[in-house]
Amino acid sequence: KAGVTQTPRYLIKTRGQQVTLSCSPISGHRSVSWYQQTPGQGLQFLFEYFSETQRNKGNFPGRFSGRQFSNSRSEMNVSTLELGDSALYLCASSLGGVRSNQPQHFGDGTRLSIL
């Protein structure tokens, strides 16, 4: 069974640009969650999607948005990039979502660098 797939693995952007990251969950998983990892703030929850609906959202500005498609693949978009957006972005999938009694399985992440 294939794991969680994130693309691209690495990305370099400049301030002011926008970026779209992709996450394909484990087959059959309907929940996709996104996290940002930085040396200063650690791992922080961005949002969770379940069956194409945003179920929960973390404390991030509106520049961070996401969506989920009918095949459960999810995209995360960051507009007007800032230097502080440089981070490892991780997505995780699970069968029933974060609130269910089921584990989260993580992808390898997308490392985003802002110049």
Added chain:
Amino acid sequence: GIQVEQSPPDLILQEGANSTLRCNFSDSVNNLQWFHQNPWGQLINLFYIPSGTKQNGRLSATTVATERYSLLYISSSQTTDSGVYFCAALLMEYGNKLVFGAGTILRVKS
């Protein structure tokens, strides 16, 4: 206050030694996981353990939900165990979000 607190923050072991990592959480949980992040950034699921004890090879974990802590035991450590160990808890008081601790950085020397 800190919702999920891990200790120690850093740990250096000689290969073959045993260790215990601790995770304290501020609220009752029904989702508690331990992860290992390797030097390449990959976050590997070790245990899903909201309560009780589980073992997987040289690793085992125990969660005492009523006392709000979880322990990860690593026995006969190997250099490949190096990396960062995170616990993450689903805390009701924080809107059902998975909250990660700051991690324990483990270095195993040969």
